[in-house]
Amino acid sequence: MKKVYVHITLKQGVLDPQGKAIQASLHSLGFQEVEDARVGKVIELHVQDSPHLEANVQEMCEKLLANPVIEDYRIEVGEAVRS
Amino acid sequence: MKKVYVHITLKQGVLDPQGKAIQASLHSLGFQEVEDARVGKVIELHVQDSPHLEANVQEMCEKLLANPVIEDYRIEVGEAVRS
Numbered sequence: 001m002k003k004v005y006v007h008i009t010l011k012q013g014v015l016d017p018q019g020k021a022i023q024a025s026l027h028s029l030g031f032q033e034v035e036d037a038r039v040g041k042v043i044e045l046h047v048q049d050s051p052h053l054e055a056n057v058q059e060m061c062e063k064l065l066a067n068p069v070i071e072d073y074r075i076e077v078g079e080a081v082r083s
Numbered sequence: 084m085k086k087v088y089v090h091i092t093l094k095q096g097v098l099d100p101q102g103k104a105i106q107a108s109l110h111s112l113g114f115q116e117v118e119d120a121r122v123g124k125v126i127e128l129h130v131q132d133s134p135h136l137e138a139n140v141q142e143m144c145e146k147l148l149a150n151p152v153i154e155d156y157r158i159e160v161g162e163a164v165r166s
Contacts, residue, residue, distance in 0.1 A: 001118060007125070022126065025147055031139065035084060036129035042090070043105065046119035056114065064108055 002049045003078035004057050006065055009040035014070045046081050053077065085132045086161035087140050089148055092123035097153045129164050136160065 010016050016038045023037040043065055047053060057075050066073040093099050099121045106120040126148055130136060140158050149156040 009125075009127075019126075022148070026143055029143075029146055031143055033131040033133065033139065034128055034143075035131065036127075038127045040125040040127065042092075042123040042125055043102075044092075044119075044121045044123065045117055048116040048118065050116065056116065060109055060112075060114055060117075063112055065105070 001046055001081040002053060003081055004045045004047050004053070005076040005078055006043040006045065006057065006061060007040065007074040007076065008043065008066050008071050009073075010038060011070055011072055049080075084129055084164040085136060086164055087128045087130050087136070088159040088161055089126040089128065089140065089144060090123065090157040090159065091126065091149050091154050092156075093121060094153055094155055132163075 018039045019037040022039065023034055026034045026037070045057065045060075047057065050056070054075060054077060057077075061073045061075070062068065101122045102120040105122065106117055109117045109120070128140065128143075130140065133139070137158060137160060140160075144156045144158070145151065
């Protein structure tokens with residue numbers, strides 16, 4: 001069993017309303033030094049190891065995990081899961 | 084200006100309904116090899132550099148960005164923002 005991390009971020013140029021809301025809230029709390037905020041996701045998967053592990057996870061991203069129109073994704077195969 | 088990444092994950096033992104939904108969807112797509120899925124956030128901040136940068140971001144986490152009851156967070160100070 002392996003830990004696989006899928007890092008998903010909005011493509012450059014895509015408006016990030018959640019990030020804008022965070023930035024505005026930080027400003028209202030007095031943190032004026034924050035000039036931009038963007039929010040991404042990290043999905044940690046526990047996947048049975050196989051020779052096709054990375055290719056399978058890429059297929060999972062294309063079919064479900066990431067929206068190819070507005071999101072980029074990066075797959076990071078991590079350590080074995082301690083059972 | 085510095086890039087600062089705030090990695091936010093649910094504490095161990097906290098139910099992750101979003102992760103469970105992803106796992107169920109992956110199974111219905113035929114990816115039976117996925118035995119667990121957990122979803123975290125990464126907030127990328129662009130913050131004016133200062134000697135108290137990390138302490139300030141920690142305060143932002145405590146006040147707004149992370150829910151200390153159910154979430155853990157980790158601060159990663161990255162590279163300078165290219166203007």
